[in-house]
Amino acid sequence: MKSIALIAHDGKKAELLDWVATHAGFFQHKTLYATGTTGRLISDKLQLPVHCFASGPLGGDQQIGALIAEQKIDWLVFFWDPLSSQPHDPDVKALIRLAVVWNIPVACNKATADFIVHSSLFQTDYQRSVPDFSAHQRRFDPAK
Ligand SMILES: O=C(CO)COP(=O)(O)O
Numbered sequence: 001m002k003s004i005a006l007i008a009h010d011g012k013k014a015e016l017l018d019w020v021a022t023h024a025g026f027f028q029h030k031t032l033y034a035t036g037t038t039g040r041l042i043s044d045k046l047q048l049p050v051h052c053f054a055s056g057p058l059g060g061d062q063q064i065g066a067l068i069a070e071q072k073i074d075w076l077v078f079f080w081d082p083l084s085s086q087p088h089d090p091d092v093k094a095l096i097r098l099a100v101v102w103n104i105p106v107a108c109n110k111a112t113a114d115f116i117v118h119s120s121l122f123q124t125d126y127q128r129s130v131p132d133f134s135a136h137q138r139r140f141d142p143a144k
Pocket of ligand 1: 057
């Protein structure tokens with residue numbers, strides 16, 4: 001879970017910033033991508049390096065969608081606002097669709113995002129504690 005896209009609509013930006021700050025340690029060695037305003041807020045307020053794309057309404061969601069299609073994003077954290085309408089709603093839908101098409105985890109709220117952070121920390125600890133983790137994985141997923 002190295003490359004993470006972070007996006008929040010205006011009504012959810014404070015919540016996303018707060019959530020990223022809570023998990024600052026987790027984000028230390030990740031490659032972060034974001035739509036314009038979200039990314040600038042994260043880098044200004046939390047001093048994390050973020051690759052910023054265009055603002056959402058100007059095509060940022062589509063740029064992140066393109067990265068997903070290129071398999072360069074491992075996890076999409078998208079705190080979209082269910083209580084306000086967006087002029088670029090078709091772009092929002094297209095982004096979430098691509099995340100489903102490419103089978104990457106998508107967190108649209110704090111509860112899910114927390115769950116994924118904890119599960120990924122667990123997996124990392126687990127990988128360290130099991131000497132031959134890949135053999136162990138193969139038992140559960142013969143494709144690996
Ligand atoms: O609109 C957005 C996502 O749909 C977010 O864009 P900004 O991060 O530029 O506000």
